[in-house]
Amino acid sequence: MSIHCYAARGPRRPLAPFQYRPAPLGAREVEVAITHCGICHSDVHLINDDWGISHYPLVPGHEIVGVVSKAGAEVDSLKAGDRVGIGWQRSSCGVCEWCLSGSDNLCPDSEAICVGHHGGFAERIRCDSRYCFPLPAALGSENAAPLLCAGITVYSPLRHHGITANMKVGVVGIGGLGHLALQFARAMGCEVTAFSSSPAKKEEALAFGAGRFVPVSDPKALRRAAGSQDFILSTVCADIDWAELLEALRPNGKLCLVGVSPGDIRISPDALIAGQKSLCGSMIGGRARMGEMLEFSARHGIQAKTEVLPMARVNDAIRKVERNQARYRMLLSNI
Ligand SMILES: [Zn+2]
Numbered sequence: 001m002s003i004h005c006y007a008a009r010g011p012r013r014p015l016a017p018f019q020y021r022p023a024p025l026g027a028r029e030v031e032v033a034i035t036h037c038g039i040c041h042s043d044v045h046l047i048n049d050d051w052g053i054s055h056y057p058l059v060p061g062h063e064i065v066g067v068v069s070k071a072g073a074e075v076d077s078l079k080a081g082d083r084v085g086i087g088w089q090r091s092s093c094g095v096c097e098w099c100l101s102g103s104d105n106l107c108p109d110s111e112a113i114c115v116g117h118h119g120g121f122a123e124r125i126r127c128d129s130r131y132c133f134p135l136p137a138a139l140g141s142e143n144a145a146p147l148l149c150a151g152i153t154v155y156s157p158l159r160h161h162g163i164t165a166n167m168k169v170g171v172v173g174i175g176g177l178g179h180l181a182l183q184f185a186r187a188m189g190c191e192v193t194a195f196s197s198s199p200a201k202k203e204e205a206l207a208f209g210a211g212r213f214v215p216v217s218d219p220k221a222l223r224r225a226a227g228s229q230d231f232i233l234s235t236v237c238a239d240i241d242w243a244e245l246l247e248a249l250r251p252n253g254k255l256c257l258v259g260v261s262p263g264d265i266r267i268s269p270d271a272l273i274a275g276q277k278s279l280c281g282s283m284i285g286g287r288a289r290m291g292e293m294l295e296f297s298a299r300h301g302i303q304a305k306t307e308v309l310p311m312a313r314v315n316d317a318i319r320k321v322e323r324n325q326a327r328y329r330m331l332l333s334n335i
């Protein structure tokens with residue numbers, strides 16, 4: 001039976017109703033009836049083919065929550081009726097050194113859910129059961145869907161870099177990713193600072209867990225933050241004063257990028273050498289980390305703040321994401 005969904009027919013085209021006939025359900029695959037799907041900035045990049053990896057018709061959507069409707073013959077971890085989440089990653093080889101060491105997000109044969117496959121702006125989806133994650137009961141679907149991409153994207157580097165309760169963590173950009181990063185860092189016990197170009201977000205940033213707010217549009221305020229952070233997570237998709245941000249690190253501090261800013265980063269080697277600072281990046285997280293992140297979110301009440309629209313209003317929702325008007329994540333609903 002065909003799957004009804006919304007697809008872009010070419011770069012920068014609005015999404016339109018589309019249907020496709022899925023391949024037969026694999027022995028290790030499940031079919032999921034989608035209830036909710038978040039909209040990530042990566043979906044907009046894919047629609048526009050900003051990264052040169054898009055295939056059309058393109059069905060975006062990789063923050064999926066739904067209910068298993070069918071399970072392949074060899075699936076024993078999930079059954080029909082289970083509520084699950086699906087994120088950016090669709091599969092991995094399972095046997096390379098990265099897969100075997102729990103870093104399957106770095107597998108060279110990793111596939112993305114909506115690159116060369118049809119994603120979650122749809123009524124249903126079929127996917128490798130290993131990348132369908134059971135959702136703890138404490139997580140409501142409307143607040144959990146963005147955890148599947150935005151959540152794991154910011155949680156994984158905090159864990160990978162050994163962030164502990166005595167550390168000072170800065171989050172740059174208080175949007176879909178940033179508002180979750182503030183909550184995670186706070187729940188880990190850190191002293192948290194929000195760096196944002198929108199002073200209007202100050203009150204909400206404090207409510208999400210920041211103890212301090214630095215308006216990055218004010219060079220003086222950024223300079224005053226010099227030498228204050230052990231770890232800074234940048235979620236912004238814009239070019240900012242990277243040298244000044246490195247200045248905000250304490251000795252041995254790290255600046256970690258998860259937002260894809262368009263321009264090159266030009267910094268003097270001395271900005272890293274003096275103070276032994278590091279500049280690094282992070283991409284989603286492996287399966288084990290995803291399960292851990294969902295449990296952590298359930299235990300600590302981490303919730304995405306979402307604005308829900310019916311799936312049929314997908315283009316209105318995308319427009320809000322493009323204009324940075326989402327507070328804080330747009331979510332499409334089939335129910
Ligand atoms: Zn994403």
Ligand SMILES: [Zn+2]
Pocket residue numbers: 092093094095096097098099100104107108109
């Ligand atoms: Zn692998």
